[in-house]
Amino acid sequence: MSVQLKIDSINCASCVNKIEKTLNALADVSNAQVNLIDKTAIVTGNVATEVLLDALADIGKPATIIEIEPTATEPTSLPFLLDLSIPGISCAGCVKKIETTLSKLPGVISAQVNLADKTAQISGSINRKSVLIALDDIGKPATIIQSSAPYAEFDLSIAGLSCAGCVRKVEKTLTAIPGIDQVNVNLADKTAQISGNIELSSILDALSAAGKPAELLACANSNQASTLHLHIPKITCAGCVRNVEHALLAVDGVKSAEVNLADKTASVKGQLDLAALLNALEKINKPGTLVNPAAEARAKQQKEQQKHVNKMFRQSWLALLVGIPLMLWGVITGDMMVNSVSEQISWGTVGLITLFVMFFSGSHFYANAWQSFKHQDATMDTLVALGTGSAWLYSMLVVLFPDVLPEQSRHLYFEASAMIVGLVNLGHAMEQRARGKTGEAVERLFKLQAKTARVVESLDSNSASREMPIEQVAQGQLISVRPGESIAVDGQVIDGKTWINESMLTGEPMQIHKQAGDKVSAGTLNGQGSLIFRAEKVGNETALAQIIEMVRKAQNSKLPIARMADTIAGYFVPTVMIVAIIAALAWYNFGPQPQLSYMLTAAVTVLIIACPCALGLATPMSIIVGVGKAAELGMLVRNGEALQGASKISHVLLDKTGTITLGKPSLNQIISCNSFEQSDILQMAASLEKDSEHPLAQAILNKAKAQQLTLQKIEQFHAHSGLGVSGILLADNNPSLSLFMGSEKLLAQHDIEIPLAIIEKANQLAQAGETPVYFAINNQLAGLFGISDPVRDDSIEAIRRLHNAGLKVVMVTGDAKETANAVAKLAGVDQVYARQLPQDKADVIKSLQKKGHKVAMCGDGINDAPALAQADVSFAIGTGTDVAMEAADITLMRDSLHSLADAIELSKATINNIKQNLLGAFAYNSLGIPVAAGALYPVWGILLNPVIAGTAMAFSSFTVVSNARRLKSFKPSSSRKTNLDN
Numbered sequence: 001m002s003v004q005l006k007i008d009s010i011n012c013a014s015c016v017n018k019i020e021k022t023l024n025a026l027a028d029v030s031n032a033q034v035n036l037i038d039k040t041a042i043v044t045g046n047v048a049t050e051v052l053l054d055a056l057a058d059i060g061k062p063a064t065i066i067e068i069e070p071t072a073t074e075p076t077s078l079p080f081l082l083d084l085s086i087p088g089i090s091c092a093g094c095v096k097k098i099e100t101t102l103s104k105l106p107g108v109i110s111a112q113v114n115l116a117d118k119t120a121q122i123s124g125s126i127n128r129k130s131v132l133i134a135l136d137d138i139g140k141p142a143t144i145i146q147s148s149a150p151y152a153e154f155d156l157s158i159a160g161l162s163c164a165g166c167v168r169k170v171e172k173t174l175t176a177i178p179g180i181d182q183v184n185v186n187l188a189d190k191t192a193q194i195s196g197n198i199e200l201s202s203i204l205d206a207l208s209a210a211g212k213p214a215e216l217l218a219c220a221n222s223n224q225a226s227t228l229h230l231h232i233p234k235i236t237c238a239g240c241v242r243n244v245e246h247a248l249l250a251v252d253g254v255k256s257a258e259v260n261l262a263d264k265t266a267s268v269k270g271q272l273d274l275a276a277l278l279n280a281l282e283k284i285n286k287p288g289t290l291v292n293p294a295a296e297a298r299a300k301q302q303k304e305q306q307k308h309v310n311k312m313f314r315q316s317w318l319a320l321l322v323g324i325p326l327m328l329w330g331v332i333t334g335d336m337m338v339n340s341v342s343e344q345i346s347w348g349t350v351g352l353i354t355l356f357v358m359f360f361s362g363s364h365f366y367a368n369a370w371q372s373f374k375h376q377d378a379t380m381d382t383l384v385a386l387g388t389g390s391a392w393l394y395s396m397l398v399v400l401f402p403d404v405l406p407e408q409s410r411h412l413y414f415e416a417s418a419m420i421v422g423l424v425n426l427g428h429a430m431e432q433r434a435r436g437k438t439g440e441a442v443e444r445l446f447k448l449q450a451k452t453a454r455v456v457e458s459l460d461s462n463s464a465s466r467e468m469p470i471e472q473v474a475q476g477q478l479i480s481v482r483p484g485e486s487i488a489v490d491g492q493v494i495d496g497k498t499w500i501n502e503s504m505l506t507g508e509p510m511q512i513h514k515q516a517g518d519k520v521s522a523g524t525l526n527g528q529g530s531l532i533f534r535a536e537k538v539g540n541e542t543a544l545a546q547i548i549e550m551v552r553k554a555q556n557s558k559l560p561i562a563r564m565a566d567t568i569a570g571y572f573v574p575t576v577m578i579v580a581i582i583a584a585l586a587w588y589n590f591g592p593q594p595q596l597s598y599m600l601t602a603a604v605t606v607l608i609i610a611c612p613c614a615l616g617l618a619t620p621m622s623i624i625v626g627v628g629k630a631a632e633l634g635m636l637v638r639n640g641e642a643l644q645g646a647s648k649i650s651h652v653l654l655d656k657t658g659t660i661t662l663g664k665p666s667l668n669q670i671i672s673c674n675s676f677e678q679s680d681i682l683q684m685a686a687s688l689e690k691d692s693e694h695p696l697a698q699a700i701l702n703k704a705k706a707q708q709l710t711l712q713k714i715e716q717f718h719a720h721s722g723l724g725v726s727g728i729l730l731a732d733n734n735p736s737l738s739l740f741m742g743s744e745k746l747l748a749q750h751d752i753e754i755p756l757a758i759i760e761k762a763n764q765l766a767q768a769g770e771t772p773v774y775f776a777i778n779n780q781l782a783g784l785f786g787i788s789d790p791v792r793d794d795s796i797e798a799i800r801r802l803h804n805a806g807l808k809v810v811m812v813t814g815d816a817k818e819t820a821n822a823v824a825k826l827a828g829v830d831q832v833y834a835r836q837l838p839q840d841k842a843d844v845i846k847s848l849q850k851k852g853h854k855v856a857m858c859g860d861g862i863n864d865a866p867a868l869a870q871a872d873v874s875f876a877i878g879t880g881t882d883v884a885m886e887a888a889d890i891t892l893m894r895d896s897l898h899s900l901a902d903a904i905e906l907s908k909a910t911i912n913n914i915k916q917n918l919l920g921a922f923a924y925n926s927l928g929i930p931v932a933a934g935a936l937y938p939v940w941g942i943l944l945n946p947v948i949a950g951t952a953m954a955f956s957s958f959t960v961v962s963n964a965r966r967l968k969s970f971k972p973s974s975s976r977k978t979n980l981d982n
Contacts, residue, residue, distance in 0.1 A: 002201070003049055005041045005063040006262055007056065010034065015061070022059050026051060040066065044201070064262040082122045082131065083145040087866035089118045090839055094140065101134050119145065128196075129181040139846065141869040153195040154203060155217040161190045162368065165379050165573050166212065173210040177202055186620050191217065211375040228274060230266045230288040232281065235259065240286065247280045265291065275474040290471035305432065312429035315361035319422030322357045326350065326415035327947060336412045338402045347412055348399045354392060354414040362388065362421035378573040380610075384424055386577070387607035388417040391946065394600050411597050413604070416946040420608055423951050430958045448523035448544060453488035454480045459495050459532060470522075473538050481531045486523060490537035493518045498529025547636055568615065576929065580606040583933035591934075598934075601943060605932040609949035610925060614956045618917035621964035626910035629970055634893040635903045642889035645873040646907035648854045652802055652900070653845060653867065655859035656813035656820060657695050659877055659897070660799075660827050661789040663860060665699035668770060669786035671761060679709070681783040685775050687712040688727050688739045692719065696773060699787050714739075720746055722814045722837035724773075740776040743816070745835070752776045758784055766818030769826070791827055798897035799828045801973060805904060810848075812841045812867070841867035858892075858900050875900055902972040909970050917960045924956050 010016065016034045023032035023043055030045040041063070043052060049065055056063045089095060095113045102111035102122055109124035120142070122131065128144065135142045158170060167185045174183045174194060180203075181196035192214065194203055200216060207214045232244060241259045248257035248268055254277075255270035266288065268277060274290060281288045330336045338344055358366075362384070369385035372378055391413035398410045449470065456465045456478045465480055470488045473479070479488055487500070499511040502524045511527060514520060520533055523544040539545065584603040591598045623640045630637050637643060654660055670678045686704035689697035690711055704711065715736075717727040724742010731737065740750060744762070747754060754774065758781065762772035765786040773785040802809050812833045813820050820834035833844050841857075845867055848855045857864070857871035868874035868888050876888035877895055892899040932949055936942040 003043045003047075003052060004066040005043065005052065005056070006066050007034070007039055007041055007061050007063045009061050010036055010039045012036070018059060019056065019061055022055055022061075023052065026055055066260060066262065082128065084120045084122070084131070084135075084142040085145050086113070086118055086120055086135065086140050086142040087839070087869060088140040088842060089113065089115055091115070097138060098135065098140055101138055102131065105130055105134055139870075143869070152198065152200070152219060153193065154200060154219050156192045156194065156203070156207075156214040157217050158185070158190055158192055158207065158212050158214045160212045160368065160371075161185070161187055162380050165377070169210060169377055170207065170212050173206050173212070174203065177206055186624075187617055189624070211371045211377065227267060227269045228272050228277065229291045230268065230277065230281070231291045232259070232264055232266055232286050232288040234286045235261055235264045237261070243284055244281065244286055247284050247286070248277060251276050251280050273474075274472060278472060289469060309429050309432050312425045312432070316422045316425035316429060319357050319361040319418050319425065322353060323415050323418030323422050323947075326354075327419055330415060336415075337407075338398050338410045338412065339407070344399055344402065347395075347414070350412075350414050351392070351396050351399055354395075354418050357418050358388060358392065358421055361425060365421070365424075378577065380573065382573060383576060383607045383610055384420065386580075387604045387946065388420050390600065390607075391420075391604050392417045411594070413600070413946070416604065419947045420949075423947070424953065427953070427955050427958050430955075448486065450486040450488040450522070453535075454482075456480045456532065471539065473535055475535055475538055477535045479533055479535055481526050481533070483526060483528045483530060485526050487520045487526065487533075489522050489535045490542045491520055491533040491535045493520060493531055493533045496529060496531040498531055499527035501525040501527065547631065572610070572615065572925075576606065576610040579929060579933060587934065598943065601946060602932070602934050604946045605944050605949040606929055608946055609928045609932040609944070609953050614921035614924060614960045615918070617957055617960045617964075618921050619914050621961050622910055622914045622917060622967065625964050625967040626906060626913070629967055630890075630903065630906055633902055633906070633972065634899060635906070636891040636893065638889050638891070642873055643907045643910050645854070646856065646890070646904050647911040649807065649856040649873055649904070650853045651808045651810055651848055651855045653810045653812050653841070653855060653857045653871070654829070654897070655841075655864050656811055656815055656823055657789055658860040659858055660795050660811065660823060660829070661791050663695050663789065663895075665696050665771070665787045665789040667699045667703040667785060668788050669765070669784075671758070671784040671786070673755070673758060673781045673783055676777070676782040678783070679707070681775060682707065683709045683712070684729055684737070684739060684777065685741055685783075685785070687714055687729060688717070688725060688741055690714070691717050692725050695789070696771060696787050697725075699789075700785065722840070723749075738778050740779075741773060743814075743835070744774060747774050747776055747781070750776075750779065752779050752781060754781055762816070763818055766816045767822060769819060769822040771815050771819050791823060792896065795827050795897050798901050801898070801901040802904070803828070805901065807904070810844075812836050812844055838864070838866045842870040845870045856904075858897070875903065898972075905972050906970060910967060913964060913967055917963055920963070921956070921960060924952075928952060 007019065010019065013036065016036050019034050019041060020032050023029055023041065026045075026047060028045050028047040029043055032041060032043045034041045053063055053065075086098065089098065092115065095115050098113050098120060099111050102108055102120065107124045108122055111120060111122045113120045132142060132144075161167060161170065167187050170185050170192060171183050174180055174185075174192070177198060179197040180194060182194070184193045186192070200219065204214055204216075235241060235244060238261065241261050244259045244266060245257050248254055248259075248266060251273070253271035253273060254268055257266060257268045259266045278288060338347055365381045365384045366389070368379065368381035372382055395412040395414050395417075397404075398412055402410050451470065452467045453470050453473045454465050454467055455473065457463045458478070473489050478494065479491060481487060481498075483498075493514055493516050495516060497513070497515045500514050500520060502512050502521065514531065520531070521544065522537075522542040537543070540549070580603045583606050584599045587599040587602045588595050623643070626643055627637045627640065630643075657663055657665070670682060672678050672681055682700070682704055686700050686709060689700050691714065713730045714727040715730060717725065719725050720742065723746040724740065726738070726740045726746075729737040729739055740746060740752065744754060744759070752774075758774075762774075762784060765772045765784075770786040770788045773787060774781065775783045775785065799809050808830050809828070810831045810833065811820060811824050811827075811829045814836055815823075815834060817832075817834035820832050823829075824832045833840075836844065841864065845855050845857060849872070854872045856873045856875060857867045858875040858877065859868055860877040864876075868876065873890070874888040875890050875892055877892050890903055892903065928949070931942075932944050934943050
């Protein structure tokens with residue numbers, strides 16, 4: 001187990017050593033680490049807590065227990081199981097191909113593919129990412145249904161990240177740990193996201209061993225019981241602790257409850273019901289509130305970062321306060337030489353003052369450089385430490401032993417050491433302050449969350465109400481919302497009418513009318529009306545919480561273009577050190593007098609001017625701003641790679657219903673056949689369609705509702721993918737009826753004859769833009785429905801924007817060819833594929849990809865999921881189904897194709913911004929390092945001053961950050977046009 005202790009009497013490094021030595025000497029303690037800053041210790045091993053506390057008390061360091069974390073159970077010897085959904089399975093050949101591919105993967109014991117339900121089950125010690133990549137490589141993309149392997153996602157804060165070389169080292173360290181599927185390290189906010197079948201301790205131990213200690217920000221585990229943390233202010237003694245633990249353990253689903261008297265908290269694990277836990281505490285007069293450790297950790301991280309920035313500004317001002325006068329002295333008097341004892345004393349005093357400045361303002365450079373050296377590594381801190389340290393040591397050598405050096409070489413460089421430390425700190429402080437503002441998009445989303453909700457007992461106006469934190473709101477509770485208040489959680493309106501601003505979801509500042517039966521989302525703003533709604537999704541399940549999480553993950557993702565920069569940066573610092581040595585040797589052997597001075601100047605300048613930070617920040621800064629801007633515009637990017645992919649697409653495939661059209665069809669005509677009555681046909685058709693999710697079904701149901709028809713019971717309902725539906729109608733006191741409704745192909749498959757006159761009428765409907773739907777009873781045609789779905793008002797203009805962007809627009813639909821052509825002609829689509837089943841849509845994409853095209857797919861329905869999975873980049877209209885949004889790379893919260901054009905424009909702007917950053921960083925280093933080495937001296941006699949090099953290095957990364965922030969002002973062409981029109 002792991003025990004975290006609070007030891008208030010830790011005052012110095014010797015205390016740390018004494019405590020660690022005492023604890024590590026105990027039997028069964030495997031490791032003990034003490035943190036001087038927050039006065040805590042973490043002890044791992046199979047040891048009783050009483051033994052730990054007694055041992056610490058014996059050495060005068062009493063402790064209290066903060067948290068006890070039981071050791072996770074070891075994996076069983078049984079193989080893990082992984083269930084996959086693979087929509088692209090269409091034949092026995094596919095089955096064999098997939099089974100062969102999976103069986104060859106390391107750790108896989110068996111792979112069984114089911115053609116009927118298009119699934120696969122794999123057993124063994126499985127790496128999820130390897131499985132998904134292998135299937136993607138053979139053109140059979142898959143999604144995970146479930147897994148028996150424990151799977152966790154960790155968000156870590158790694159304060160020691162200072163350059164792209166650090167990023168590469170951390171990624172290399174983490175990917176070497178068995179069980180890790182994915183690692184994303186972000187230099188911009190000094191965080192890492194890790195997922196896989198792995199324990200947190202393994203990750204933290206590996207990072208500590210690599211000299212990059214980390215702290216946990218958040219953790220999500222898919223296979224373990226959930227954990228809730230409660231704050232219970234009225235805990236005052238050991239008796240309270242015992243009472244609270246007993247009360248919590250008595251609640252159904254609770255597996256363990258650990259109460260901490262020191263900070264008045266409780267950690268509860270199990271299948272938990274928050275309301276039940278809080279009620280249990282209320283009964284013993286120990287009311288509690290839910291606390292969010294992840295949110296607190298992030299708040300603490302932000303606070304620490306702000307303190308760090310303020311400290312860096314103070315350090316830079318002190319260093320510059322010393323460095324600037326020294327530099328001016330040298331410029332004005334030109335006398336920074338040592339030629340007498342009095343000059344030795346005066347400059348020796350200056351040297352000691354400079355040493356103090358280097359210690360106070362630059363100690364982190366030297367400490368980090370030393371840590372890197374111990375781990376056989378080199379970073380930007382190494383360059384700064386070597387450059388400033390060499391300048392100071394050489395200067396002190398001149399002061400202490402001037403006679404050992406030629407008179408011309410007795411120049412001092414104290415001003416270089418102080419100025420470089422000050423300028424580098426100033427540049428980094430400005431960079432980090434600007435960097436912090438790039439996360440404003442997520443912060444604004446956080447601020448949208450209401451802090452409390454007003455819970456009412458009933459719809460009665462006199463019903464009692466009470467305010468409670470949103471973390472404590474449970475599903476099913478009634479929430480009252482007054483004018484001007486934010487919606488606390490997701491739910492459905494029960495009573496009242498109002499207008500709600502949903503701009504946080506859609507990016508459009510439009511008021512949406514809400515009344516009973518309508519859905520409301522957390523974070524949206526109520527207008528002048530009042531509502532009562534029933535909570536449906538609370539906590540991390542709300543749309544706003546999911547948006548925040550998706551944006552954060554996308555901001556931390558790594559683009560393919562970034563991996564190239566990271567690879568180069570990994571060799572950057574050692575290369576710069578070699579160049580500095582070569583430059584120094586060249587000046588010493590071939591340079592003019594005083595050779596030692598020139599040698600030192602060239603070496604220090606090369607070390608100082610190099611900036612791996614600019615390379616490391618070039619991509620992540622643009623991604624953070626770009627993804628955040630996308631969220632502001634109502635576009636949720638699932639991963640950063642989607643942005644890069646969207647900038648390269650050549651073809652856009654659009655579904656018709658719900659994408660180009662409104663997706664709200666209306667039933668215009670009913671043509672009866674074979675003596676059936678229209679009202680009877682409509683009643684039976686509506687009864688059959690009531691379990692269907694297709695938009696056309698809703699048109700029939702709306703018509704039946706308008707005519708107040710009673711729906712009848714249907715059994716054996718079956719959806720024929722892309723064709724229609726069928727079922728058995730159970731009529732009162734009458735024989736059951738076999739019903740079929742759908743396309744001409746569905747009826748043909750069941751040998752149902754369609755008269756020529758009805759086929760001609762169907763063609764007429766299709767040419768007019770209506771969708772013909774056949775209806776048959778007991779294998780006899782009963783009627784024909786004409787259903788229209790109007791083109792969205794803005795689809796024509798949006799498709800014109802896609803054309804202007806150089807894209808070819810293709811429509812794929814399961815509708816009849818005539819209907820599809822009519823809609824395509826009106827909307828301006830280039831090419832049409834009609835009567836396409838779900839798998840056919842994916843095949844269309846494959847055929848275009850084989851021709852070398854980059855293809856994007858935009859859809860909204862379940863039948864679009866295979867095509868969305870196959871596309872290079874997939875977009876889902878946010879008003880569509882959850883299945884479509886789950887399969888998509890980018891979700892468009894507005895039900896408009898303009899948001900698709902906006903997303904493509906933003907992706908191109910983001911990639912262009914990244915290229916500008918990378919080009920600037922490469923150009924800066926490619927030109928700066930040779931100039932610093934003295935490449936201009938033979939021609940023009942110019943040798944760069946180390947102070948100027950330090951200034952350039954300090955502001956190079958700041959320039960990258962500032963350029964990335966320009967994306968915040970991005971405006972889609974649609975909004976620019978609107979502004980011009982206005």
